[in-house]
Amino acid sequence: MRELKYYQAIHEATDLCMARDESVYIIGLGATDPKGVFGTTAGLDRKYGSRRVMDMPCAENGMTGVVLGSALAGMRPIMVHQRIDFALLAMEQIVNQAAKWHYMFGGRTAAPLVIRLLVGRGWGQGPQHSQSLHSWFAHIPGLKVVVPSTPQDAKGLLISAIEDDNPVIFIEHRWLHNISGPVPEGMYRVPLGQARVLRPGSDVTIVAISHMALEAHRAAETLAAEGIEAEVIDPRTLRPFDEETIIDSVRRTGRLIVADTSWRHAGFAAEVVARVAEEVGGSLKCPPRRIALPECPTPTSPALAAHFYPTAADIVAAACQMVQGRTWRPAVAASSFCDVPDASFTGPF
Amino acid sequence: MRELKYYQAIHEATDLCMARDESVYIIGLGATDPKGVFGTTAGLDRKYGSRRVMDMPCAENGMTGVVLGSALAGMRPIMVHQRIDFALLAMEQIVNQAAKWHYMFGGRTAAPLVIRLLVGRGWGQGPQHSQSLHSWFAHIPGLKVVVPSTPQDAKGLLISAIEDDNPVIFIEHRWLHNISGPVPEGMYRVPLGQARVLRPGSDVTIVAISHMALEAHRAAETLAAEGIEAEVIDPRTLRPFDEETIIDSVRRTGRLIVADTSWRHAGFAAEVVARVAEEVGGSLKCPPRRIALPECPTPTSPALAAHFYPTAADIVAAACQMVQGRTWRPAVAASSFCDVPDASFTGPF
Amino acid sequence: MQNVKVKMQNEGGNVRRDLTRQLYRTMLRIRLVEEGIAALYAEQQMRCPVHLCIGQEAVAAGVCHVLGHEDLVLSTHRAHGHYLAKGGDLRAMLAEMHGKSTGCASGMGGSMHLIDLSAGFLGSAPIVGSTIPIAVGVAFGRALRTFAGREVLEPRHGVRHGEKADLQYNASCAAADAVAPAPCQIPLAGNKWNDAPPASIGECVVVAFFGEGATEEGAFHEALNFAALKQLPVLFVCENNLYSVYSPLAVRQPAGREVYRLAEGHGVISRQGDGNDALAVHSLAYDALRHVRAGRGPALLELKTYRWREHCGPNYDNNLGYRTEEEFQRWRALCPLIRLGRRGLDDGSFTQTEIDAWSDEIRAEFAAAVQFAKQSPFPQPESMLPSVYAENDSEVLSHARAA
Amino acid sequence: MQNVKVKMQNEGGNVRRDLTRQLYRTMLRIRLVEEGIAALYAEQQMRCPVHLCIGQEAVAAGVCHVLGHEDLVLSTHRAHGHYLAKGGDLRAMLAEMHGKSTGCASGMGGSMHLIDLSAGFLGSAPIVGSTIPIAVGVAFGRALRTFAGREVLEPRHGVRHGEKADLQYNASCAAADAVAPAPCQIPLAGNKWNDAPPASIGECVVVAFFGEGATEEGAFHEALNFAALKQLPVLFVCENNLYSVYSPLAVRQPAGREVYRLAEGHGVISRQGDGNDALAVHSLAYDALRHVRAGRGPALLELKTYRWREHCGPNYDNNLGYRTEEEFQRWRALCPLIRLGRRGLDDGSFTQTEIDAWSDEIRAEFAAAVQFAKQSPFPQPESMLPSVYAENDSEVLSHARAA
């Protein structure tokens, strides 16, 4: 299958949906900018015109209301924010209004809209440009929450999100935008509410969210070399949530690691651990482990990035401990700053 | 010890702090109104004057910034919102700014402020006036989150919150305002970060948050009659979080029920279950249970209230199942609507 | 008064009288319904907060009279009057307040979440200010839909506003059309209605009703900026009743800065008027809608009025002391019903006998609606969870598509 | 140009020349520091987003020249110029950008979170609009402290706003004081500086710097409303550089509605001016601060200027096509340094030799600061967690108390 980058997969999904349905439109700060929201909307303004791909005032809360209103009038908006942190301004419209509009009017209207939120990381994004807030959205009935980690899922899930008649929060981690992977051509849907087993294994189940799925995959490779077969599961959507796939896996492996891009305390990883504890807690071979952010805002200094963000190494260490009861040390120490995903990433964003 | 109502305890704590420290002031929609935010601020405006107890424009986000700024200038504001739902407008200032101000400037300034948020319930408060969002705040490093369930704790914790040099989210459930309990006179502090065992017991640990602590207490009484001794723990603060008290208890009882006023999915109850699973999961006698809201917005019809809100009966049923492996049925069916805490509560608010 | 009469005779007294009758009857219906609710509230069968609009009926009546069926309305916690004046179903409203499955929101919303899509009442919600950007979005979505597809979009953005007026609009406002609008009460230099003949076909408008408290919220400003930016057909109607719950304007907005000036700041044309004079409201709304329908962008009306009862609930609460009895009595004397009633009786628009007959009709209608509400079933517990999400390809969206 | 010279000779040429020298030197320092950062950025040792203010130096220089030490400033993502002009420590700024523990925010904040309490630079943050209400709150908090219950606050909050602060102000503005302010460029009826002799003693002010993009955020409006309501001593300074990232004003704000009009809507006195003319900025700021310090409420300045480099980062980006090369060149010709430089050379405020000497001094200062930054240690991993919460009764709050 041909390979696409994650950002290209998002672009393609958007393009296909826009071509098919004239009610789909894109709105966001910089949606029409020369960089096209890290490439995800590039050129769509020329293709579909200024009434279907548009910039907007810097007014996240009001514009979310506008987007909701347009959905009530029959449009299918895709709103995009370059950082999830900016959406903190729009929580009222998202949570009080959009999430509840269908329910609180007894199902008489619906609010089909997608809000794409980008999670920043690295190059000194710092405390206000790199939060991971998916746990918040996952808590709210009326929203659907999608956190794809592969190009193929990004495309299939975005198509499902756009076609869904409910508000869908679609979260993209900046360090995923440039990863490559096989992506089928044409329209296809990945249903909301189905986890995906990224890699089968029998010794430990690693549930990994968003960018941590990438780290988990890397960890699984290292673990294989250490004689441990890890099953890596990407939940893909956090609401609705596919509990079964995870429970089934843990039933087989008897061990659970949850790796999340957000803070541990009251974060989504707790939900995964809780579900497993409720369903198959009695048959676990060892206590479950969460790998998540330490309890502080993102420090800006590149010297602290390595200490703030957990990586594959942390997953490997946890798995070795759990499966083999031994301490694992990486062959080579992590090199220099851990504030870029690859050498091509040189800031300023 | 003399008894006070919960709202009076809050009033007294505020009064004492204001008398002691002139930098403490109260601001909020209706802070000076004739009803004094359900009695909690009544008369303080007359006592301390309009520069220390004040109303404000209907502008939750901007006013949170104002309150933060005033803290940077040496004041100790207490901001109050009559419904936590309104604070959704202020998430940006609370989470991006207030929670991080100390950290992101390398500890050079601090933001000592208290935001009191009231959780509505009953009498058709409906989807936009009765959410319980403590799980959100608990997720954010830099905030402290307090959810007192007794008058004594309400007073001691509010004093600690006001004296704390960090932003503290202080959450009051409307159905607690009118409960009575012993309250010591004068200044005393309940430290932030210590759970409280409301009732000792050996058979099952019930961790109950905010108003659910009341239900849990009721449940424990019923359970005692059924031959089950429940230990009821009120965490009191959700960040910082006293894990030890809970773990110790579960170590003894081997059973855990978590009762929360918020939605189950990705809610705070999951954090409690996760901690227990991580620490003592192996020694549990049966899987832990969460009792929380069903996954829908609050329906307004009084006929649905009984089906939406879990009560003592749900806790009793869960405990009987877990401890004695049997199904429990309440002696009498719940009477009429469950949309008021007591007969004195007749709306409209 | 004499002058008015003479003027009316000159200008088509019948039309004017029809208008007066209609406005009066609409206000009377709102008043009697609200009073009926207040009277029944103590029964404790309407178990939800209610925000009555007694004293403020002229705004709902005057503005909605100028609206056609295709025009849409959104409102706030204080929505009963707007809902009724726009043609919302009374029985469904009362059933909603009783928490019944026959309610306009199937019992899920209560008094603060009214909706009647068939009447063009698109919804109300009690978070202050929040429905304003949503209303703007509805207008925006309509505009996008109307012009979606190819370059069809361009003409509109090229803002060649121009010639033809909306037939629909003219039909529904026939009565008003013949009446010369009353002179604007506050002449504002550089901020004039542009009522040159419209070029594009007249547009349907979206009306956002809100209180003056909402103008303190950032959402209001963000909405105005966007409506002005895109020149959307939105009429913002601010009912300035001087209070937000118990808080007077003085503790919330700078002294001497009138609310409507905020709109000017955004480049949105605005007017201030007497919100207790139904004919004046009608006239201002008529002018404003000419401007808006002509595609010349949004407009805002600030209408001064007064809430008689407590902020939330059925009672009077002047005893609380947040406002004076004198102030209340002053405004009570300006009762929109008494004022228009006197005028109508005076100029022969209607007789006392007619008023009495209307009252009887409305009371009977109300009683029947209450009976309907009480006899209706409560929603089933099983309905609580499945309705959280719209099913894809459900019928629900056809409303939006047809809207 | 001739006229200016003649006028200056008449009005105290020395004072004017001092002002010109100071403004020029401040701008030169900002320019050279920003260019220095741009040149070093490719080294990849400043690993954080940087928003350079090259081209916009006149605003920072002109406004901050009128501020005293007691006055406070808050800013945005584009804060370097404001920080430096207010007296922020250069070495600490560069160390911060290098992520070092000697940084002004101990490496926790980076370029977007500058602070220097001892210089009265209270902080900057990159969420658009959000520092505006915080700035208003600082002014509000100060006002509350000043008036809060008589004596008790005194020990704790030391400063009695008044004489001392005022002197400070007069001292720092001595040069300006003697210069007759240039006539206001846009006469606005009914919106006049009120510079009658102040009733209360002169107040310290808080200045909020922000871009025109921030005026689209609700937070801006909520802040203005509150500042106007409480008549707080806040100067709002909007640098209108026509763009928000790549988005021109045309897609964000209604055509023909100038930014400063928004302030008028709120009843906040406002002026628009040439943000690339340091003397004009100074003069507007001088007038505005007279009004503000007199306790007559907040004021807003909209200063038109232009960002030369890319929104974020060290390069030029006109090649991207979001703005034209012509537009850029037009603004480049209006370079605030060239303009004031010409004037200063012309009227003898300074000589080219002096400029060269200043440049050398600044370059040396910059080089030393970079060296300091590079040689400083990174923060220790152990410092990451403990600093999340302020310890109660820590020293930290004494700053606030003394502020």
Ligand SMILES: Cc1ncc(C[n+]2csc(CCOP(=O)(O)OP(=O)(O)O)c2C)c(N)n1
């Ligand atoms: C965002 C928000 N803040 C506060 C409230 C509480 N509240 C309910 S109605 C109301 C009064 C609003 O005043 P106004 O907009 O003038 O409407 P009125 O009640 O006078 O009709 C307030 C403050 C709310 N519902 N939403």
Ligand SMILES: Cc1ncc(C[n+]2csc(CCOP(=O)(O)OP(=O)(O)O)c2C)c(N)n1
């Ligand atoms: C609330 C929010 N929305 C969006 C952004 C992304 N953003 C960063 S800087 C910027 C430009 C703001 O423009 P303006 O206020 O004019 O400042 P300028 O960059 O022109 O100095 C934007 C949109 C942000 N930081 N915060």
Ligand SMILES: [Mg+2]
């Ligand atoms: Mg009002």
Ligand SMILES: [Mg+2]
């Ligand atoms: Mg700008």
